[in-house]
Amino acid sequence: MFSIFTSCIPMQKVPKDAKMTDFFHFQKAKDFDASKWAVFLPGTGGLRIFKDTTHYYNVAKKLNAEGISVLLVDNVAAYKASKRDVDEEAPAQILWTLEEALKWAKQNGDINPNSDGSIVGWSRAGLGLIPLANDADALKKFHIKSIALFYPANGYEIQLNPKVPVLVMTGGKDRIVKVDAILKYMIAENTTIKVYDDAYHGYDVASLKKGKYYRYIPFISKKHYLLKYDEEAAKESLEELIKFLKNK
Numbered sequence: 364m365f366s367i368f369t370s371c372i373p374m375q376k377v378p379k380d381a382k383m384t385d386f387f388h389f390q391k392a393k394d395f396d397a398s399k400w401a402v403f404l405p406g407t408g409g410l411r412i413f414k415d416t417t418h419y420y421n422v423a424k425k426l427n428a429e430g431i432s433v434l435l436v437d438n439v440a441a442y443k444a445s446k447r448d449v450d451e452e453a454p455a456q457i458l459w460t461l462e463e464a465l466k467w468a469k470q471n472g473d474i475n476p477n478s479d480g481s482i483v484g485w486s487r488a489g490l491g492l493i494p495l496a497n498d499a500d501a502l503k504k505f506h507i508k509s510i511a512l513f514y515p516a517n518g519y520e521i522q523l524n525p526k527v528p529v530l531v532m533t534g535g536k537d538r539i540v541k542v543d544a545i546l547k548y549m550i551a552e553n554t555t556i557k558v559y560d561d562a563y564h565g566y567d568v569a570s571l572k573k574g575k576y577y578r579y580i581p582f583i584s585k586k587h588y589l590l591k592y593d594e595e596a597a598k599e600s601l602e603e604l605i606k607f608l609k610n611k
Contacts, residue, residue: 383445386437387464389473390420392427398478401426401608402434402464404457406486409437415570422601429605432473436464438488454519457491458501465505479508481608486540486564489515496525509611511604514540514564523549530555530607532600534562538588557603565590567597
């Protein structure tokens with residue numbers, strides 16, 4: 364099945380009068396430095412994971428404590444609110460929204476326009492970030508020096524050939540983004556892959572401690588897929604993320 368994940372996690376409803384910039388959020392480090400930044404691109408559900416609206420902000424706080432400010436981009440909702448009238452697929456939508464968010468943060472003085480930062484993407488974000496990692500010109504345009512990916516979707520089956528360092532973290536029991544596909548398309552120079560053998564999709568999300576089953580198409584799809592938190596994998600992957608971002 365082509366995995367863009369439009370059904371597994373409910374998408375956020377966007378008010379008719381919402382502006383695209385309503386879905387851009389900047390969380391500053393305590394010792395703010397506009398040249399030390401990362402962008403968070405979440406999965407299909409945006410900054411909400413089922414009823415959980417705290418996960419991405421909590422991860423951002425961990426980076427803030429390390430001196431890294433975070434631009435959180437609720438990309439699906441932002442794209443809808445933009446009312447952009449262009450026929451383009453998910454990768455182009457993700458990268459267009461990323462560009463708009465970076466412009467917004469730079470205009471606000473949150474990001475130094477001449478500095479290089481990193482991107483952290485979850486699940487659906489991989490559809491845009493894998494091709495971005497392969498594109499030297501786009502990376503230079505966006506000032507991206509490294510990319511970290513949690514269980515990245517790659518429904519277009521793009522072979523990773525990154526022009527910047529890439530960190531991939533995934534669960535060995537993930538049946539949504541299968542580890543076999545990660546190993547098939549994402550083993551490459553300049554790439555580190557971490558597989559947490561007993562972890563499922565969403566293993567880093569603490570609100571999924573009890574696990575959450577879903578179907579791609581509710582009441583129709585026969586297969587159920589599990590999203591579940593794994594404390595050890597979550598702790599280790601956060602440590603890997605911080606080390607990766609600080610060393611690149």
